[in-house]
Amino acid sequence: MTHAHEAAHAQETTVRPYHHGDLSRALVQAGRRILENEGPAALSLRAVAREAGVSPAAPYHHFKDKCDLLDAVAKEGWMELGAAVAKARAQAPDAQGAMTNIGVAYVCFARDNPALYRTMYDGACDRAAMPDHAKEADSGWRHVREALIDAGADPDDGRELELATIGAWCAAHGVAEMAGFKEFDSLKAAMGGEEAFVRAVLEHVGIYARRHKVPPPG
Amino acid sequence: MTHAHEAAHAQETTVRPYHHGDLSRALVQAGRRILENEGPAALSLRAVAREAGVSPAAPYHHFKDKCDLLDAVAKEGWMELGAAVAKARAQAPDAQGAMTNIGVAYVCFARDNPALYRTMYDGACDRAAMPDHAKEADSGWRHVREALIDAGADPDDGRELELATIGAWCAAHGVAEMAGFKEFDSLKAAMGGEEAFVRAVLEHVGIYARRHKVPPPG
DNA sequence: GCACCTATCTGAACGATGTCAACATAATCT
DNA sequence: AGATTATGTTGACATCGTTCAGATAGGTGC
Numbered sequence: 001m002t003h004a005h006e007a008a009h010a011q012e013t014t015v016r017p018y019h020h021g022d023l024s025r026a027l028v029q030a031g032r033r034i035l036e037n038e039g040p041a042a043l044s045l046r047a048v049a050r051e052a053g054v055s056p057a058a059p060y061h062h063f064k065d066k067c068d069l070l071d072a073v074a075k076e077g078w079m080e081l082g083a084a085v086a087k088a089r090a091q092a093p094d095a096q097g098a099m100t101n102i103g104v105a106y107v108c109f110a111r112d113n114p115a116l117y118r119t120m121y122d123g124a125c126d127r128a129a130m131p132d133h134a135k136e137a138d139s140g141w142r143h144v145r146e147a148l149i150d151a152g153a154d155p156d157d158g159r160e161l162e163l164a165t166i167g168a169w170c171a172a173h174g175v176a177e178m179a180g181f182k183e184f185d186s187l188k189a190a191m192g193g194e195e196a197f198v199r200a201v202l203e204h205v206g207i208y209a210r211r212h213k214v215p216p217p218g
Numbered sequence: 219m220t221h222a223h224e225a226a227h228a229q230e231t232t233v234r235p236y237h238h239g240d241l242s243r244a245l246v247q248a249g250r251r252i253l254e255n256e257g258p259a260a261l262s263l264r265a266v267a268r269e270a271g272v273s274p275a276a277p278y279h280h281f282k283d284k285c286d287l288l289d290a291v292a293k294e295g296w297m298e299l300g301a302a303v304a305k306a307r308a309q310a311p312d313a314q315g316a317m318t319n320i321g322v323a324y325v326c327f328a329r330d331n332p333a334l335y336r337t338m339y340d341g342a343c344d345r346a347a348m349p350d351h352a353k354e355a356d357s358g359w360r361h362v363r364e365a366l367i368d369a370g371a372d373p374d375d376g377r378e379l380e381l382a383t384i385g386a387w388c389a390a391h392g393v394a395e396m397a398g399f400k401e402f403d404s405l406k407a408a409m410g411g412e413e414a415f416v417r418a419v420l421e422h423v424g425i426y427a428r429r430h431k432v433p434p435p436g
Numbered sequence: 437g438c439a440c441c442t443a444t445c446t447g448a449a450c451g452a453t454g455t456c457a458a459c460a461t462a463a464t465c466t
Numbered sequence: 467a468g469a470t471t472a473t474g475t476t477g478a479c480a481t482c483g484t485t486c487a488g489a490t491a492g493g494t495g496c
Contacts, residue, residue, distance in 0.1 A: 020445080044482060055446050057485080062444090066483065118343065121395070125336065129400045162405060167389070167422035170396050174388030177339070182347045187380060204385035206424015241473080262453060273475050275456080280473090284454065438496075446489070453482070460475070466468085 024062040024072070026052045031073045035115040043119075045069065067123075074120040077113065078131050078139070081120070084109045085140035095150040102147055103172045103202040104195060106140065110176035111194065117176065144168055148207075164207055171205045242280040242290070244270045249291045253333040261337075263287065285341075292338040295331065296349050296357075299338070302327045303358035313368040320365055321390045321420040322413060324358065328394035329412065335394065362386055366425075382425060389423040 020026060030051035034043050045066045046056045063069040088105030092098035110117040124130055134141050145165045149155045153164055178184075179198055188197040202208045238244060248269035252261050263284045264274045281287040306323030310316035328335040342348055352359050363383045367373045371382055396402075397416055406415040420426040 023444080045484090046482065056483085057447080058445055060484075124399070125395060128398050135401075159405065159408070163418050164422050166396070166402065167393075167419050170392030170419065171385070171389040171423055172392070173395065174390070174392035175385075177343060177391065178384070178388050180346050181342070183353075184384070187377065190377070200381050201385050201388065204382050204425060205389055207422060238474080263455090264453065274454085275476080276474060278455075439494100440496100441494075442492090444489105444491075446487105448486090448488105450485080451483095454480095456477105456479085458476085458478100461473080463470100463472075465470075 020052070020054060020058075023052065023054065023058065026054075027059055027062060027069060028072050028076060031069060032076070032116065035073065035119060036113065040115050040118060043070075043115075067126075070119055071123055073116070074123045074131065075133060077116045077120040078133050080113075081106065081109050082133070082136075082138055082140045082143070085143045086138060089143050089147055095147070095152070098147045099144075099151055099168065099208045100199060100202055102140075102144060103168070103175070103205075103208050104199055106172040107176045107179055107198045107202075108195065111179060111198075114180065121173070141165065141169065168205075168207045171202070171207065175201050238270070238272060238276075241270065241272065241276065245277055245280060245287060246290050246294060249287060250294070250334065253291065253337060254331065258333050258336055261288075261333075285344075288337055289341055291334070292341045293349065293351060295334045295338040296351050298331075299324065299327050300351070300356055300358045300361070303361045304356060307361050307365055313365070313370070316365045317362075317369055317386065318417060318420055318426045320358075320362060321386070321393070321426050322417055324390040325394045325397055325416045325420070326413065329397060332398065339391070359383065359387065386423075386425045389420065389425065393419050 027048055030048045031043060034047055034051060045059055048069065049056050049059055052058075059069060063072065084105045085102050088101040089098050092101040120131070130141070133139060136142070145161060148161060148164050148168065153161055155161065175198060179194065179201070184197065188194050191197045191200060245266055248266045249261060252265055252269060263277055266287065267274050267277055270276075277287060281290065302323045303320050306319040307316050310319040338349070348359070351357060354360070363379060366379060366382050366386065371379055373379065393416060397412065397419070402415065406412050409415045409418060
């Protein structure tokens, strides 16, 4: 019989033939849609396949595991995070402001893509390692390191630089995961919005805005 | 002989009576065992019931959900975290050292109970709120706030104090989740152990150890 | 045109899971 | 004692991740 498929979930343009054409991509996109619309708990392999209009076994020709699919989704997230950080750094007026700008951009990315962000870190925590692309050329990590140098860190003291980078990254990650907590709602409102709140918290972390002001005399 | 009160905790030799005696507690303990021994992925309600020696449906008389059980497990974790923080603060030689001590204790707790710690935060993130007991009298949160005051923070500036507390907590959380990454192994080794590494990272976060040292003259 | 190969997709299955309803047993209260 | 409540068990259902045998297409060489 000819393929009388009705393509109930046709997502863009074409009626899908027996062979999808670009299933890997479609699966990753479906994964992201489910992640953001229904949360991480709803992200099953079968649901992704359903959303892509394909049988439950089809994904296994493109991903080894559910975990493998999740990794692909997470990779997209890391890429976009890196881009957001790069943009924030580029737009900073001066070297000092770059660090805070980066931190705010980082947290905003996490707040805008909460489920994606959690997936990104779940994968990292599971294998107790940063994703490979986190250390690549245009990664957020690199930008933080370079921004620290721009802000006056000694580029020759490798250990010091790495410790500072780790500290900044950890602080941003912590803020990213906690900034959404209800307990801070009133404080956020009192400060005129979430971004102001995030900026203030980050500025309390020395790495982001060194407060070198001399203690009040007396 | 129908009564076996003192045999309530025996679980291998004697045949367990029809009624367990203290199933809620046993289930939570079983959950923690599985969590630490086999990781979060292995923590199913059925596995917990199996470990406690009861049928898969028994837990539902004590917990509404799987989530509800997880919450009980997490609560134990938050209690112990609070105790660890309190102890670290009490043992600090001075007010300045207390903050770093607290941070190190926090991270060490997370490193010693990784699966438990993740469960604790998963629950918090899912409901976008800190656990109720995090704000109670002897909680870690309170201790951080008070340690900040001891270290010189203005106790009358509520907003400033809260921002600083949040910053410190976020940084500790970030370090707690990232300190185990393989990428830092060589650095940890070069610094003489994980605790030294953690201490150094935290000290790069200004809140923990204000580096008020005057910039080198010249 | 052909046969063949490989990649891709389907269908049906298996074991495991969260959860529920119906029933069994024990502890407790009158 | 009997009734009630608390706590177990059994059995079922839908869903999940995963595998495997077979169907279907796109591409080769002839």
